Amino acid sequence: MTLNPSVLLIVLLGIGFPMAFTQSIVANTVVCCIALLYLITHHANLKTIGLVTLVSLPLALGTGWSFIAFGTGDVWQQAWLQVSRLFAYLYLGMTLTLTTKVKEMLLSFVLHLHLSPTFAYGLLAAFNLLPRIQRQVKIIRYSANLRGITYHLWQPQLYFKAILSAIQWSDDLAQGMASHGFSEGFPRTMTYQDKLPKWQWLLAGLLILIYLLLSLFL
Amino acid sequence: MTKLAVENFSFRYREDGPEDLKQINWAPTPGSFNLLIGSSGSGKSTLLKAMTGLLPQFGGAITTGQITLDDLPIATVAPFERAKRFALLFQNPSRQFAMATPADQITFALENIQTDASLIPEQVATALAAVDISTLANQKLMTLSGGEKQKVALATILALGSEYILLDEPFANVDPHARHELMHLLKTLQIEYGKTIIVADHDFSGYTTLVDEVYQLSNHQLTQTDASVLNACITANPFFPAPSRNNLSPLALIDVRIDMAGRNLLQSANFALPAGQLGLLSGVNGSGKSTLFAAITHQRSYQGTITWQGQDSQKIKLKQWAQLVGLVFQDALDQFVALTVADELTLSQQHSHLPDYWTDARIQRTLTQLDLAEHTNANVYQLSGGQQKKLQVLSMLIMGQPVLLLDEPLAGLDMDSMHQVLDLIQTSLRDNQMSALMISHQRIGLKPYVDYEISLHERHLDTGGTQ
Numbered sequence: 001m002t003l004n005p006s007v008l009l010i011v012l013l014g015i016g017f018p019m020a021f022t023q024s025i026v027a028n029t030v031v032c033c034i035a036l037l038y039l040i041t042h043h044a045n046l047k048t049i050g051l052v053t054l055v056s057l058p059l060a061l062g063t064g065w066s067f068i069a070f071g072t073g074d075v076w077q078q079a080w081l082q083v084s085r086l087f088a089y090l091y092l093g094m095t096l097t098l099t100t101k102v103k104e105m106l107l108s109f110v111l112h113l114h115l116s117p118t119f120a121y122g123l124l125a126a127f128n129l130l131p132r133i134q135r136q137v138k139i140i141r142y143s144a145n146l147r148g149i150t151y152h153l154w155q156p157q158l159y160f161k162a163i164l165s166a167i168q169w170s171d172d173l174a175q176g177m178a179s180h181g182f183s184e185g186f187p188r189t190m191t192y193q194d195k196l197p198k199w200q201w202l203l204a205g206l207l208i209l210i211y212l213l214l215s216l217f218l
Numbered sequence: 219m220t221k222l223a224v225e226n227f228s229f230r231y232r233e234d235g236p237e238d239l240k241q242i243n244w245a246p247t248p249g250s251f252n253l254l255i256g257s258s259g260s261g262k263s264t265l266l267k268a269m270t271g272l273l274p275q276f277g278g279a280i281t282t283g284q285i286t287l288d289d290l291p292i293a294t295v296a297p298f299e300r301a302k303r304f305a306l307l308f309q310n311p312s313r314q315f316a317m318a319t320p321a322d323q324i325t326f327a328l329e330n331i332q333t334d335a336s337l338i339p340e341q342v343a344t345a346l347a348a349v350d351i352s353t354l355a356n357q358k359l360m361t362l363s364g365g366e367k368q369k370v371a372l373a374t375i376l377a378l379g380s381e382y383i384l385l386d387e388p389f390a391n392v393d394p395h396a397r398h399e400l401m402h403l404l405k406t407l408q409i410e411y412g413k414t415i416i417v418a419d420h421d422f423s424g425y426t427t428l429v430d431e432v433y434q435l436s437n438h439q440l441t442q443t444d445a446s447v448l449n450a451c452i453t454a455n456p457f458f459p460a461p462s463r464n465n466l467s468p469l470a471l472i473d474v475r476i477d478m479a480g481r482n483l484l485q486s487a488n489f490a491l492p493a494g495q496l497g498l499l500s501g502v503n504g505s506g507k508s509t510l511f512a513a514i515t516h517q518r519s520y521q522g523t524i525t526w527q528g529q530d531s532q533k534i535k536l537k538q539w540a541q542l543v544g545l546v547f548q549d550a551l552d553q554f555v556a557l558t559v560a561d562e563l564t565l566s567q568q569h570s571h572l573p574d575y576w577t578d579a580r581i582q583r584t585l586t587q588l589d590l591a592e593h594t595n596a597n598v599y600q601l602s603g604g605q606q607k608k609l610q611v612l613s614m615l616i617m618g619q620p621v622l623l624l625d626e627p628l629a630g631l632d633m634d635s636m637h638q639v640l641d642l643i644q645t646s647l648r649d650n651q652m653s654a655l656m657i658s659h660q661r662i663g664l665k666p667y668v669d670y671e672i673s674l675h676e677r678h679l680d681t682g683g684t685q
Contacts, residue, residue, distance in 0.1 A: 103318075121326070125316040125614050131360065141551050143519060145540035147555050147617060148569030161555075168551065168599065169313060177273050177312030180323075180374055181301030181330035188298070189329040 002042065004107040004196040007204045008096045012118075014208035016092060019085060022215035025077070028084035030214060044098040052090060056197035060086050102127045106173035107192040118184050125173050136165050219248045220303045220381050220611045222269065222414075226283030227670050229268055230233045230576035231600075237281060238264050240438045246382070251408050253425050254418040255447070256645065257604075257632035260389065262418040263309070265435065267518030268512035269416075271295065272304040273685065298331045304382035305375040308602070309390050311367035312360075312624045320362075320370040321344065321355040322481040324377045331378060345377035349403060353542055356471050365396030371620055372403065375514060388621075394659060395502050401428060421660065422448040426512075456664060469543065469621050470516075471679075474522035476506060476513055483509055484485070486522070487679035491621060496647055498666060501674030507657045508548060510674065511623045515545050526574045541571070544619030548626045548657075550606035550637045551599070552611065559601070560594045562613055572618035572650055574598045584612060588638050624656040633663060640667040 003011075015031060039049060066077040071078045096105070106124055109115035113217060140161045144151045151158040184186075223245040230237045239261050246252055256262050258442075267273040271292040285292045287303060294442055307319070308314045317323040324342045333341065338581065346352045349369045354362065359370065368388050376385055383404070389397040405428050407413045419425070426448050434443045470490040476483045483506035491497070501507050513520040516531070516539055524531045526542060534542070547553045557560040563581055572578050585591040588608045593601060611627050626638050644667050647654055658664065673680045 116664060118536060121588055127317070128318045136552075138517075139547075142515075142536075142540065143547070143553055144543055144546075144555055144616070145537055146553075146619075148566055149555065149565075150537060150539065164599070165551070171276065171315035172308070172310070175276055176308065177265070177316050178272060178297045179270060179276065179301065179306045179308075180316075180327040181298040181305075181315070181378060182316075182326075183297040183330065186296055186298055187332060189332050189335050189338070191325055191335045 002099075003203070004194060004200055005096060005100045005108040006095070006196065007200045009109065009113070010201075011204045011207050012096055014042065014204065015211045017090060018212060022214040023081060024218050025080050025084050025218040027090040027211055027215035028081070031088040031211065032084065035088070035095050038095050039091065039098060042092065042099045049091075049094065049097060052094065053087075056086065056090060058204065066161055086098065104192075107190070108194055108196075110189065111192070111194065112196055117188060118182075121177070121182065125177070126170075129169060129173075132169075133166065137162055140165075149206065164184050168217070221248070221286075221288050222246060222304060223286050223289075223383055224265075224269060224283075224346065225286065227280070227285055228277055228282040229273065231264075231278040233279065236388050237643065238267070238278070238438060238441070239272060239386065241282065242440045244440055244662055245568065246414055248414050248429040249408065251282040251405065251428055252414070252416045252431045252433060253422075253429045253448075254433050254435065255415060255420060256418075257420070257489060260435040261438050262502060263386050263436055263603075265440070266306060266386050266416070266418055270304055270384055271297070271300050272306065285659075301327070301378045301379060301380060302331055304384060305380040307368065307371050307375065307383065307385040311364050311386040311388075313322070314371055315367075317668070318358055318360075319356050320359065320373065323359065323370060324374050327374045327607070330520050335493055339588070341377055345373040348376050349373045357387050362412055365392040365398075365400070368392055368396075368400060369403075373399070374406070376411075376414070378579065380413075382416065385415070385417045387418055387420075387630060392659075398424060398469060401425070401603070404428075420630075424663070428684075439538040447576050449518055456661060456668075458664075460493045461489075461497060461568070461670040461672060462495070466475040467495050467621055467685070468492040468527040470525045470528075472516070472525060474510075474513065474520055474524060476518075476520045477507055478506070478509060480641065482677060483500055485677045489679055489681055491653050491655060492670065493653050494647060494651045495653060496643060497668035498661075498664065498668045498671040499657045499674065500661075505674040507640055507674055508625055510679075511545060511657070513527045514623060515539070539620075539684055542619060542621065543613050543620040544617055546614050546627050547613055550610040553674065554598045554606075557595070557597060557599075559596050559598060559609055560615050562609060563594075563616065566616035570616050570618055571620075574614070575618070575650060576616045581616070582644060588612065588642065591634075604635050605629055608635065608639055611643065615642065618650060618652065619647075622652060624654060626657050626659070628658050630658045633653045636660070636663060643667070662683060 019028065060083045064083045067079040068075045080165055103124060106120040110117055137158065140158055141151050155192045222604065224242050226240060227242045228237050242265065243572065259311060269285055286297055313324050317326050321342055324345055325338055328338045333353040346355055349372050351366065351369050351373065354366060359367065374648065376397055391398065401424055404415050410417050426445060429445060432443050432445050432447065434441050471487050474483060481563055499507055508520065512518040514524055524578045526534065554562055556565050566575055567581065585594065590608060591604060593605060598606065607627060607630060614622060627639060631639060643654065646652065673684055
């Protein structure tokens with residue numbers, strides 16, 4: 001079964017928020033397992049999952065180590081809690097980002113969660129600009145080279161110019177959208193339609209409830 | 219029929235600045251084909267944006283008068299109601315789309331004007347077919363050529379059903395073939411669909427038989443002129459000789475081959491750049507001229523060898539390579555490193571290869587020649603398109619790399635500005651024995667400046683000059 005992006009977001013928030021306060025390693029591990037299972041059954045890119053896990057491993061170790069080294073009380077319990085929490089957040093987030101397209105996600109939020117269309121289309125346009133921003137950073141570095149200057153990736157000037165370009169684009173884009181009839185605060189037709197049967201909301205509520213019970217009693 | 223009227227309209231961008239438009243009166247005849255001419259910076263874009271309600275919504279202020287749509291001030295009409303009556307096609311084709319594909323973009327526009335959802339797919343298909351790009355429906359917009367993007371923009375406007383189609387230099391990034399095609403498409407829209415067409419352009423070629431009325435903006439004021447001004451500037455395309463084979467610059471291409479997205483763009487190009495001359499690189503849009511420049515400047519991969527004094531240029535680090543081969547970008551904003559005109563020039567002067575030539579006095583003199591002297595403290599982002607081009611070319615000439623590649627340095631320049639820029643390029647090349655290769659769709663008026671021509675034609679680099 002495939003969950004609607006809006007339902008996934010509610011599950012994400014419903015579990016993610018209490019997760020920041022709960023102390024249950026078991027609950028976090030269960031979240032990790034279910035999230036991974038969902039990812040695998042929905043053909044999420046295994047390479048991406050592996051890479052994200054690999055990159056966050058040293059961060060998790062660092063966090064865990066700092067609790068063992070500097071914590072008080074049951075330091076091992078604290079360390080494992082932090083590590084399991086980190087991965088639970090990671091996999092939970094990926095259930096949304098790796099299984100849905102940005103466009104489907106944003107338009108689903110507009111349909112079911114009352115997200116403003118201005119925000120959704122603005123964000124969508126920004127996502128469509130991402131490859132251009134990468135190219136722009138390359139151009140900015142080269143144009144500096146042409147003038148005898150070198151911008152390194154850590155230099156703020158590089159990003160200052162990138163932001164300037166982005167502001168320029170955003171203004172052009174806003175004008176383009178207005179010229180194509182996009183009007184803030186007015187009704188518009190939505191051709192995008194998706195399935196959201198009622199049971200998915202029930203399932204979301206159930207998942208959140210189970211997490212709360214697990215984290216309270218285990 | 220909608221009535222669009224400009225009444226005694228004055229406008230300025232900056233509160234303390236001069237008026238950018240002065241007391242304009244204009245009520246375009248419904249169903250007519252209008253050409254709006256005027257030098258760069260004369261306010262053509264400003265007028266068109268004001269007529270479509272984008273200004274003052276996106277900056278500036280009206281000082282007198284108003285623009286009305288069926289006798290209502292345009293600002294009181296919601297964008298989706300405006301779009302059904304008139305739409306603007308922008309100069310830069312890649313910056314007007316919010317969505318990723320042509321079909322998505324047109325769907326988005328139709329949703330905005332609250333078209334019934336069940337009718338949208340058919341209307342999208344009809345609009346794409348009307349401009350003959352049905353096959354591009356689901357291609358990524360980023361991968362389309364300039365001409366194709368403008369067709370998508372035109373299809374969107376058609377789908378919206380706008381009665382007035384305003385176009386702001388729509389052919390600036392479009393090859394002559396696509397330009398011709400688009401111009402006749404506009405004429406068809408006028409005749410068969412009864413659209414009112416308003417095009418701002420300063421390349422007059424091809425308009426004589428199309429236009430009904432010609433308007434001119436000069437000194438920020440609008441006057442109607444007769445179509446004879448169009449003929450005055452049209453002369454036959456000049457011919458240019460083949461490049462000389464002696465006295466060569468250090469740069470040469472040996473068996474260079476370029477592929478793009480699995481498609482071969484250039485087959486085995488061999489060429490040695492002549493020294494101290496200005497060459498023209500011609501070829502229709504999408505033939506790979508800019509891509510060839512990107513290869514020469516090491517901004518993209520290629521096969522074969524590009525040599526510098528007989529050595530493989532790949533052995534030279536990009537930082538050093540950028541000091542041997544300079545590039546004037548197609549988009550002026552890509553060039554600028556500083557914020558103001560003065561800073562931009564100072565920066566070039568500090569790193570110049572020709573510090574003795576580019577003295578303060580010479581730069582000042584050049585700025586006066588280019589009509590930029592009054593703008594030294596201006597923000598580069600606020601200059602007009604033409605002024606940006608001039609500043610861009612000057613900045614790179616001051617840098618003085620031994621070889622300079624110029625990608626469309628004349629795009630968007632009126633005749634006077636074009637001659638100013640070409641004079642400047644020619645003088646700098648001669649005085650400093652620099653070599654340059656220039657891409658330009660504009661051919662008229664180049665005769666006194668261009669020494670030779672090479673052209674990209676069907677994946678071959680033709681170095682035989684114009685036959």
